[in-house]
Amino acid sequence: MPLSKPAPRTQQHTRTVVCKGYRRDDGLWDIEGHLVDVKDHSITSKERNQGEIPAGEPIHDMALRITIDLDLNIVDAEATMDFTPFQHCKGITQAYKKLIGVQIKPGFTKVTKTLFSGENGCTHLLELLGPIATAAYQATYQDREKEENWEPGKPLPPVMNTCHTWNQRSPVVQKHWPHFALFDSDNTKA
Incomplete structure (x- = not known):
């Protein structure tokens, strides 16, 4: 726009x-x-x-x-x-x-x-x-x-939590890197 x-x-x-x-x-x-x-x-x-x-x-x-x-x-x-x-x-x-x-x-x-x-x-x-x-x-x-090598068990990538989209609670991280995603206390995706 x-x-x-x-x-x-x-x-x-x-x-x-x-x-x-x-x-x-x-x-x-x-x-x-x-x-x-x-x-x-x-x-x-x-x-x-x-x-x-x-x-x-x-x-x-x-x-x-x-x-x-x-x-x-x-x-x-x-x-x-x-x-x-x-x-x-x-x-x-x-x-x-x-x-x-x-x-x-x-x-x-x-x-x-x-x-x-x-x-x-x-x-x-x-x-x-x-x-x-x-x-x-x-x-x-x-x-x-x-x-x-952003695979499960690896350290958090440096880009994680550097902006809105790379936030560990964002849908982008949840979709593409679920092993780095954070969840709410009720075990649902944030």
């Missing part, structure tokens, strides 16, 4: 975030995120194009690649910035090597905020880490499910 019809309006800004996951031939995974901000009108700039960024030219155009193993451990990281409002922005890209050794798991957002908030990072690259983490889960999901 689409959103409701909006009030009359004029577009001002577009942020595009694209994340892609790649299985590498060496058994690792590359997860790439790309963020682009574009205005629909020209804006003033203190450092670019003789004081103006024309409509349609990116204000921000930056990318971040992490390389992970199937346990979602980050084994390499690289950041680039092709367009920024200030040249000084580009000096922070090497800081994202600090992601090496971090695992994508509950608490990942807190860890990345500790590493890259404020003067220690770029707001936009920090924001990009959330969609990249989600893309890492999505890209590797099928392989991790096979490896984790």
Whole structure:
């Protein structure tokens, strides 16, 4: 179902975030995120194009690649910035090597905020880490499910209880993974 019809309006800004996951031939995974901000009108700039960024030219155009193993451990990281409002922005890209050794798991957002908030990072690259983490889960999901062997008697999968549908009382879990489903006290499905 689409959103409701909006009030009359004029577009001002577009942020595009694209994340892609790649299985590498060496058994690792590359997860790439790309963020682009574009205005629909020209804006003033203190450092670019003789004081103006024309409509349609990116204000921000930056990318971040992490390389992970199937346990979602980050084994390499690289950041680039092709367009920024200030040249000084580009000096922070090497800081994202600090992601090496971090695992994508509950608490990942807190860890990345500790590493890259404020003067220690770029707001936009920090924001990009959330969609990249989600893309890492999505890209590797099928392989991790096979490896984790979600059979009866096995540990609770990490995805369990992470959202409405993966709740152990949900009809999806009851139907597809009944051995992980929780039941009400009267032994009926919740």
